[in-house]
Amino acid sequence: MNKYKIAEKFISINGEARKAGELSVFIRLVGCNLRCNYCDTLWACDNSAPGGMMTEDEIYDYIKKSGVKNVTITGGEPMLADNIKALLLRLSSDKDLSIEVETNGAVSLTEYYKEMPANISFTVDYKCPGSGMEKAMVPENFANIRNNDTVKFVVSDKNDLDKMCEIIETNNLTEKCMVYVSAVFGRIKPDEIVNYMIEHKMNDVRLQLQIHKYIWDPDKKGV
Numbered sequence: 312m313n314k315y316k317i318a319e320k321f322i323s324i325n326g327e328a329r330k331a332g333e334l335s336v337f338i339r340l341v342g343c344n345l346r347c348n349y350c351d352t353l354w355a356c357d358n359s360a361p362g363g364m365m366t367e368d369e370i371y372d373y374i375k376k377s378g379v380k381n382v383t384i385t386g387g388e389p390m391l392a393d394n395i396k397a398l399l400l401r402l403s404s405d406k407d408l409s410i411e412v413e414t415n416g417a418v419s420l421t422e423y424y425k426e427m428p429a430n431i432s433f434t435v436d437y438k439c440p441g442s443g444m445e446k447a448m449v450p451e452n453f454a455n456i457r458n459n460d461t462v463k464f465v466v467s468d469k470n471d472l473d474k475m476c477e478i479i480e481t482n483n484l485t486e487k488c489m490v491y492v493s494a495v496f497g498r499i500k501p502d503e504i505v506n507y508m509i510e511h512k513m514n515d516v517r518l519q520l521q522i523h524k525y526i527w528d529p530d531k532k533g534v
């Protein structure tokens with residue numbers, strides 16, 4: 312049986328993306344190939360970060376015992392975990408579960424877009440220039456995105472907002488999938504994003520603030 316290194320697991324409201332505001336079971340995997348300069352979860356990015364090993368069955372049992380149907384697979388970068396495909400297939404074979412995978416845009420999703428069932432939704436970050444990681448983006452992830460997936464831009468400043476517009480347009484994103492814009496927490500005021508959206512007539516783009524950081528201390532783990 313495959314094992315996965317889990318940095319933390321918890322139940323909370325999802326603070327981000329499609330299921331924001333709904334309960335979700337969080338599974339945070341250890342390790343990441345990027346180091347975004349704003350990352351709020353750097354502690355889980357190093358492969359040597361502490362974590363407990365769990366099998367697919369143990370992860371599935373934890374989810375089912377919670378009674379919560381939404382699952383958020385995150386990290387670190389979950390799509391780099393060994394045997395991640397087996398874990399995603401195992402969880403998605405239960406059609407009562409709705410699984411969201413938070414991924415950084417720097418790992419090719421081409422085969423997953425083809426093979427993953429509809430109850431798995433990818434939230435794919437486009438790492439804007441302000442993150443320092445834009446060079447790592449895999450263009451096919453945005454060109455080939457499916458309609459039950461989301462592209463998310465986490466912006467630091469006006470330059471990032473301009474880049475977001477360019478990427479939305481060149482990939483026709485608002486016609487293909489959900490599009491979210493989020494603030495790098497504490498780095499840009501949300502009203503600046505709204506004013507930009509009004510000025511640029513940004514229909515079909517949704518502002519999303521990290522709800523959990525308004526409910527709890529923004530540095531608190533496990534919420």
Ligand SMILES: C[S@@+](CC[C@H](N)C(=O)[O-])C[C@H]1O[C@@H](n2cnc3c(N)ncnc32)[C@H](O)[C@@H]1O
Pocket residue numbers: 343349350351352385386387388389413414415416435436463465493494495496521
């Ligand atoms: C911690 S990452 C883990 C998943 C994956 N590595 C990724 O980057 O999408 C989960 C989400 O948190 C966002 N995030 C991380 N630090 C943030 C911050 N300081 N402010 C706002 N969003 C942040 C990321 O952009 C990503 O959308």
Ligand SMILES: Nc1nc2[nH]cc(C(=O)O)c2c(=O)[nH]1
Pocket residue numbers: 323324325326327352383385386413523534
């Ligand atoms: N409440 C809560 N919602 C979240 N949605 C995505 C998260 C993440 O870290 O990927 C996250 C998180 O860390 N906490």
Ligand code: SF4
Pocket residue numbers: 343344345346347350351352353356386387388415
């Ligand atoms: S890709 Fe995600 S987990 Fe990795 S450094 Fe960036 S925000 Fe953090």
Ligand SMILES: [Mg+2]
Pocket residue numbers: 351352
């Ligand atoms: Mg988080």
